[in-house]
Amino acid sequence: MTQPLIPVILAGGKGERFWPLSRKHRPKQFLCLDGSGRSLLQSTADRLLSTAQGWDNLWVVTAAHLADGVREQLPDLPLENLLVEPEGRDTAPAVAWSTLEIAKRYGKSAVAGFFPADHWIDNQEIFDETLKAAIAVAVQNAAIVTLGITCTHAATGYGYIEQGEKIGMYGDYPAYRVDRFTEKPDRETAQMFLESGRFSWNGGMFVFQAEVALKELRHHAPEILMPLEADGVAAYPTLPKKSIDYALMEKTDRACVLPVTFGWDDLGDWAAIERLQKSDSPNVELANHVGLDTQGTLLYSTNDDELIVTIGLEDTVIVRDGKVTLIVKKDRTQEIKTVLKTLHDRPEYQDLL
Numbered sequence: 001m002t003q004p005l006i007p008v009i010l011a012g013g014k015g016e017r018f019w020p021l022s023r024k025h026r027p028k029q030f031l032c033l034d035g036s037g038r039s040l041l042q043s044t045a046d047r048l049l050s051t052a053q054g055w056d057n058l059w060v061v062t063a064a065h066l067a068d069g070v071r072e073q074l075p076d077l078p079l080e081n082l083l084v085e086p087e088g089r090d091t092a093p094a095v096a097w098s099t100l101e102i103a104k105r106y107g108k109s110a111v112a113g114f115f116p117a118d119h120w121i122d123n124q125e126i127f128d129e130t131l132k133a134a135i136a137v138a139v140q141n142a143a144i145v146t147l148g149i150t151c152t153h154a155a156t157g158y159g160y161i162e163q164g165e166k167i168g169m170y171g172d173y174p175a176y177r178v179d180r181f182t183e184k185p186d187r188e189t190a191q192m193f194l195e196s197g198r199f200s201w202n203g204g205m206f207v208f209q210a211e212v213a214l215k216e217l218r219h220h221a222p223e224i225l226m227p228l229e230a231d232g233v234a235a236y237p238t239l240p241k242k243s244i245d246y247a248l249m250e251k252t253d254r255a256c257v258l259p260v261t262f263g264w265d266d267l268g269d270w271a272a273i274e275r276l277q278k279s280d281s282p283n284v285e286l287a288n289h290v291g292l293d294t295q296g297t298l299l300y301s302t303n304d305d306e307l308i309v310t311i312g313l314e315d316t317v318i319v320r321d322g323k324v325t326l327i328v329k330k331d332r333t334q335e336i337k338t339v340l341k342t343l344h345d346r347p348e349y350q351d352l353l
Helices: 040-052 064-073 091-106 124-141 187-196 210-220 222-238 244-249 271-277 330-344 347-352
Strands: 005-010 059-063 082-085 111-116 144-150 160-170 173-182 199-209 255-259 284-286 288-292 298-301 307-311 316-321 324-329
Touching: 005 040, 005 091, 040 064, 040 111, 040 124, 059 064, 059 091, 064 082, 082 091, 082 222, 091 111, 091 210, 091 222, 091 244, 111 124, 111 210, 124 144, 124 160, 124 173, 124 199, 124 255, 144 160, 144 210, 144 244, 160 187, 160 255, 173 244, 187 199, 199 210, 199 244, 210 222, 210 244, 271 284, 271 298, 298 307, 307 316, 316 330, 324 330, 330 347
Parallel strands: 005 059, 005 111, 059 082, 144 255, 284 298, 288 307, 298 316
Antiparallel strands: 111 199, 144 199, 160 173, 160 199, 173 255, 316 324
């Protein structure tokens, strides 16, 4: 029988590139973006429940200002399974604190898994089988397993994982030692990675036994683990702001990669909605729209009473939410974060953030 997994949903992100729909108290993970009627956070919990064997073993770690929203969206989550960070310190402290708490409750041999709250994943059956394989790799090899996403194009916005020595087959899934992690390469390097067939995208999903990760964190990131061991969550203000990739995964020799075959999208910005909708229409219309000579345009409105009229637009994103209208060319949606920095400095726009 496969050892059970204690899944932890990482739900502290901002999702700023989905502004104006995503706001400070309504981040991306609280939104429904795929037409399912469930938010990304709710869909992530739904996906993990069978592997967790119910709500009692599902955990969420989030930021203090989002805790009430998490409780509202996941009313069946036990309160003791919600870890609330007093301030965001990136993913390394979140993973370290969660792992310490899981070890206290379930024992150091417990297998924990970490999953971002804002990803879209297709095919539940394959996802479940992949997690069973990841658990086996973690337990049998004392490994920290990362799930590698199949590269479909030379993306420059993702981290890459290079496969090393093959360590075996786990069900239908091969597993490999990790040779190296590479953060967001330039296009030429990304194309080389894609053509080699040895690289996966880093999807930010990890599976490991608590004692293995704690040992590695103690060695590679003592400045994070030791204060948390001594003072628990009260240590947060003293902790460095580091990602788990930088603090641990790029340094440990216990990293293994399990390439996955389920559909995946990190829903990084508005362009992702077009990928999810898979429409043959000239535009993606999630709003009342009348257009003339408009194509390749995404339209989204939170108000069913409003009408958006366009003339002669191409490859554009238009979003209406409350008092805000966003109009941006598709190839510049990554720059939304730059505009938000400007709004942060304008007191009259604080309620729009």
